[in-house]
Amino acid sequence: MSTSPQPVSGFRRKFCWSASDEKNEVLAHEWLSLRTLWKATRPSVTDPAVQAAVDDLFPQETWKSGPEEWHKLNAAEQTIGLVLIEPQLTTEFMILMELARSRKLASLAQHETNATLFEATDESDKAMGRKRAAYVALLDDLQRWFINQRFIRRIRGETASRLFIFGLCVMGISILPFVVYFLIFSLPFYGSSIPPNDIAKGHTLFSSSPVFGLGMVSAFGILGAYFSRVMRFQMNIQTFGFEDVVTEYQPRMLYVRLLYGMVGAFVLYFLLRSGIIGGTAFPDLEKISVGEHVVWHANPTGVSAAHDGTMDPSGLTILNPTADLAKLLVWSFLAGFSERLVPDTLDRTEARSKNGDHE
Structure with missing residues (x-):
């Protein structure tokens, strides 16, 4: 689950550096964890086409931290969630549930209800379909929450930069009458x-x-x-x-x-x-x-x-x-x-x- 902020402040982008060019260890670790999960699941996937499609989701370079890289990670997480076997699916769902509780998601009550699906170890196609649907729904909500948090952090930074520039202009306007007054005093x-x-x-x-x-x-x-x-x-x-x-x-x-x-x-x-x-x-x-x-x-x-x-x-x-x-x-x-x-x-x-x- 991707949890790292994506700082894309316009002020930094214009006057300092581009955050998307920075190496992001958190993003790289998320890809590493997902790759490990896929390696454990891959033998249970019998369709070679599905195996090849999921293999292609993993990039060669995982250090960049731009919006496109986070989107690819989110898409890969949801795709792999649809092919997880029962023990992995239950474990990952419970981990995400703890994260959802700590973040107090608005839809937490519905996910708590879905958590009852994982109390039984039923591996029938119907039961696994419901569990995977519940897992992907929870994963999607958490991804949306983190995307929204990154967006809020970005607009807060951009607003602070805007207020800083406005403040410099306002301070100049406030001092100007005193400068004029001083010049009049000198004449x-x-x-x-x-x-x-x-x-x-x-x-x-x-x-x-x-x-x-x-x-x-x-x-x-x-x-x-x-x-x-x-x-x-x-x-x-x-x-x-x-x-x-x-x-x-x-x-x-x-x-x-x-x-x-x-x-x-x-x-x-x-x-x-x-x-x-x-x-x-x-x-x-x-x-x-x-x-x-x-x-x-x-x-x-x-x-x-x-x-x-x-x-x-x-x-x-x-x-x-x-x-x-x-x-x-x-x-x-x-x-x-x-x-x-x-x-x-x-x-x-x-x-x-x-x-x-x-x-």
Whole structure:
């Protein structure tokens, strides 16, 4: 019975190596076991044509591990199962039954019923026909289960590779607004350059140019949407299957989810700016800025927070977002991460509006 996984990840196939070119000891051993079983059964097969047909099923090279090689092994196992003699048939069936129980096959109850056929050593043609049919049915179910497991492992690997590539792109998009902000900080602002050694000189671009904030807000909305998909993938990895890929992890579905997160953060930004939602947990958009802080030389007593003439600036500066900017980015992330945050907020806003109309 073939049980080895067949790793055919698209990422590995494209960027590393082809798994079908690897030597697979498990596959070779499966062929060896099947050949040994056939050698014990062959003398009982009286038809030379059947003997020759089964002999031709065994390949000269058994190390390759591609889909075609596993298919040939499965076909050979089923063919030989139809000519096994009674002692071998019963032994092989019981071995497969233990495997089926450990894998908890969906059709296990039916195979348990068929197991009663092997309790008697009846070797009549009718009894042997039923036993062989039961054996092949169990073998086929197990083969299908292992094929499905290999397929699931493959799509999990391909989905992880896809999420990795998407993650690199999303991280680049998230960092881009900060790069632009840094470049603006380095250029003259309102006709004058930033004074040298000026500490905490904050540019209030969000309050003076509201549209400027949409870049960071949208980027963090996309980041939140991406994080929600990655987290769901990690949490459901054991049950992840084909339906999950089709409904949530195809490239088009990921694009839609990222766009949904960006629009959600976009809408939340204007809800904040309009004053429809607010409070201490929400940012004050009038105070959103990024300050340039000078790093001062240390003296024996520590680092001073102000230049008192006794210390010189180190020549290093850092950009430090205000608490309100941090709040805005966190809420933008949450708007992208949660699929219900913005819709629920809009529903509550609509409900308040209707209640106000009735009053």
